[in-house]
Amino acid sequence: MAQSLATCIAPPGPRLRFLRAEDAPQVLAAFVSDPEMARQGTVRTLVEAEQYVRTVSDPASGAAWALCEGSILVGLIGITIDEQNKSGWFWYWTAVSARGRGWTARAAATVADWALSERGVERLELGHRVNNPASGAVARSAGFVREGTERGKFLIDGARVDVETYGRLASDPWPT
Ligand SMILES: CC(C)(COP(=O)(O)OP(=O)(O)OC[C@H]1O[C@@H](n2cnc3c(N)ncnc32)[C@H](O)[C@@H]1OP(=O)(O)O)[C@@H](O)C(=O)NCCC(=O)NCCS
Known part of the structure; x- marks a missing residue:
């Protein structure tokens, strides 16, 4: 499975593999590189990074794929799976140093394709704040279809912020 994904993104580009315990220092580096990362979880120390890695890589909760440059983790694509409904909450982040390269x-397209085929999930869903357009662009590139707006979902710095919701079904057209 990891092999088939690795071959989807051919050398010399980035690689995908499952997240592992020794990635914790790079996870910490990514979180401290951008205050916005605080919305992805609480990772301020190596101990918290190790706990984060354990939590998101637990197969009981889903799957976490490390986006790597060489052997170094620079991003993460995750799915929190609801086995009963064969659905998954899809999420992603990338370290500041590796952003803007596409x-x-x-990676999101590759992992979503995997989830909707080999992993057997039938629906993926995600949401992003309207003031995070890069996240919406990632979602659309990965074949997600915009489904709606959750108005005033979050209270951030005293202002209510809308969230755009997206979904992708196994039967939707796949991204090229
Ligand atoms: C959102 C995030 C994952 C984007 O990562 P990235 O590596 O810069 O994304 P890519 O380089 O693959 O670019 C993806 C798309 O976003 C677009 N994009 C990048 N920055 C943008 C910006 N500031 N405004 C609008 N679009 C932007 C790119 O043009 C590209 O669009 P395309 O596919 O149509 O060409 C990254 O900014 C991040 O980790 N942010 C913090 C965590 C986060 O917000 N995660 C999402 C939670 S919902």
Whole structure:
């Protein structure tokens, strides 16, 4: 499975593999590189990074794929799976140093394709704040279809912020 994904993104580009315990220092580096990362979880120390890695890589909760440059993790694509409904909450982040290269979009498309085929999930869903347009671009590149707006979903710095919701079904057209 990891092999088939790795071959989807051919050398010399980025690679995908499952997240592992020794990735914790790079996870910490990514979180401290951008205050916005605080919305992805609480990772301020190596101990918290190790706990985060354990939590998101637990197969009981889903799957977490490390986006790597060489052997170094620079991003993460995750799915929190609801086995009963054969659905999954899809999420992603990339370290500041590796953004803007189109890697997250390609990795998200590859992992979503995997989830909707080999992993047997039938629906993926995600949401992003309207003031995070890059996340919406990643979602659309990965074949997600915009489904709606959750108005005033979050209270951030005293202002209510809308969230755009997206879904992708196994039967939807696949991204090229
Ligand atoms: C959102 C995030 C994952 C994007 O990562 P990235 O590596 O820069 O994304 P890519 O380089 O793959 O670019 C993907 C698309 O976003 C677009 N994009 C990048 N920055 C943008 C910006 N500031 N405004 C609008 N579009 C932007 C790119 O043009 C590209 O569009 P295309 O596929 O139509 O060409 C990254 O900014 C991040 O990790 N942010 C913090 C965590 C986060 O917000 N995660 C999402 C939670 S919902």
